[in-house]
Amino acid sequence: MPKHNFYAGPSILPEAAIAAAVEGLKDFAGTGLPVVSISHRSAEWVEVMEAAQALVRRLLQVPDDYDVLFLQGGARQQFAQIPYNFLPSDGTAAYLDTGTWASKAIAEARLFGDVHVVASGKEAKYRAIPKDYVIPTDAAYFHCTSNNTIYGTQMQAFPDSPVPMVCDMSSDIFSRPLNVEKFAVIYAGAQKNMGPAGTTLVIIRRDMPPVKGRAIPEIWDYRKHAAKGSMLNTPPVFAIYLSYLTLQWLEAQGGVAEIQRRNAEKAALLYEAIDSNPLFEGTAAPEDRSVMNITFVLKRPELEAEFLKMAAEADIVGIKGHRSVGGFRASCYNALPKESVEALVAVMDAFAEKYA
Ligand SMILES: Cc1ncc(COP(=O)(O)O)c(C=O)c1O
Secondary structure, X not given: OOOEEOOOOOOOOOHHHHHHHHHHHHOOOXXXXXXXXXXXXXXHHHHHHHHHHHHHHHHHOOOOOEEEEEEXXXXXXXXXXXXXXXXXXXXXXXXXXXXXXXXHHHHHHOOOOEEEEEEEOOOOOOOXXXXXXXXXXXXXXXXXXXXXXXXXXXXXXXXXXXXXXXXXOOOOOOOOOOOHHHOOEEEEEOOOOOOOOOOEEEEEEOOOOOOOOOOOOHHHOHHHHHHOOOOOOOOOHHHHHHHHHHHHHHHHHOHHHHHHHHHHHHHHHHHHHHHHOOOEEEOOOHHHEOOOEEEEEEOOHHHHHHHHHHHHHOOEEOOEOOOOOOOEEEEOOOOOOHHHHHHHHHHHHHHHHHHO
């Protein structure tokens, strides 16, 4: 019986994708060799790389004037790579502070230039996404975080930014259709909805002007990666391969529109259970609730260990909240079946019956 896997990342991936990846570790594309033991310059690998990029384009309807890159270093490398490439030392970048990851991105940008925080949810303990803010027209770019993995909030809409918009979509990429044209750069660590840790998807508009007069080492330069088809250096082949298999699974399910429908159904089920249960309460402002990371607490915190024990007995794993905020977090990524949410709801009901 598989576990009900609610980990926030690395997290659940489709069983079919894992099985195909295991196969690829034995005999990749009929070569008789493991996918990790064949040159990334081989025709078989190049075919996978190109097919993975084409699949990202199909799933998100990425326009032709954008590059699709599979980089390394995680989303946090992007926190630095974005300002390295686009924030002049005498310029200002605008950032929306919606949580831990957004504030880490801000700290990195400050190493390169000035940062104007257009609004921050910090005072309100990041329970809500600030909405009334003005993006300065002279900013080099505007950076936001679409989904706040730790606090369980999600941007339901994106502003019409007067300057290039950059978005960290690490924890909700491929969960819903996107209007890519609104963004100059989208980036996401793979290890939630896309694949295993080890690669970072970057979708970048080709005309983004790099900072004038700054020498950027090749490995940090988006244009150098793009010019080499995302193979400037040896790519993280296994992470890309399993991401490709995961995205193939997604396409077979009906793509992002269908997965959005399923994700909404799962989230509604769990939020309804949280709201109607006398012992639990949600932590995010209702209008900003995330469909991916559902955060909640016990009204009687002394019962936390008991609830975790009951959940574990029902094969539920990964619901402990992030160490910085406590409580519970159920991450309901694309590959999580509805049955797992039903299993969690059943435990919450049984818990309330016992303790309410
Ligand atoms: C929204 C968001 N951004 C950035 C990160 C950091 O990602 P990485 O560990 O790939 O650097 C995370 C990790 O969970 C995240 O959820």
